[in-house]
Amino acid sequence: KFKLKPIKHMRAIENGKKRWITTAEEFISAKYDWNDVMEINSAEFGFYPEKETTKQARIIVNALNVRDLPSLDGKILTTVTQNSAYPIISETESWTKIKLPSGREGWVFAQYAERQ
Numbered sequence: 001k002f003k004l005k006p007i008k009h010m011r012a013i014e015n016g017k018k019r020w021i022t023t024a025e026e027f028i029s030a031k032y033d034w035n036d037v038m039e040i041n042s043a044e045f046g047f048y049p050e051k052e053t054t055k056q057a058r059i060i061v062n063a064l065n066v067r068d069l070p071s072l073d074g075k076i077l078t079t080v081t082q083n084s085a086y087p088i089i090s091e092t093e094s095w096t097k098i099k100l101p102s103g104r105e106g107w108v109f110a111q112y113a114e115r116q
Contacts, residue, residue, distance in 0.1 A: 057096050057113035058085040064113070066106035070095035077106045085116065 062082050067074030070092050078100065080086070086098035089105055096110045 055088045056085040056116045057088050057098050057108065058116050059083065059108070059112065060114050061112045064108050066098065066100065066108055068106060070097070070107040074107060077104065080108070088115065 059080050059082050063079050064081075065076045066078045066080055068077055069075070080098075080100075086100060089097040089099055091097065091110065094110055095107045096113050096115075097105055097107050098113070099105050
């Protein structure tokens with residue numbers, strides 16, 4: 001038997017689009033093979049667009065900052081309001097990347113955005 005260490009911030013490229021893998025279970029259920037995993041540098045990774053999902057993030061607090069990075073250190077791009085919903089672009093354990101009506105993308109703290 002073997003144990004898997006929780007995966008944090010791993011990204012996969014599927015069909016030319018990048019997406020977050022947040023758990024070992026997700027890695028296994030997607031039928032990824034460790035033999036096919038290869039490391040690429042961030043410049044090369046940046047050429048791939050994010051994989052959009054059909055899920056929406058509904059804001060559940062009065063106001064929520066949208067940041068340019070998935071971190072409290074990220075620059076605030078705008079603020080979104082309660083009950084508004086946005087397409088989810090990608091997710092990490094603590095952050096959700098959303099697409100704003102303007103087409104701009106940014107990160108919100110996942111605890112305050114309900115996944116629909």
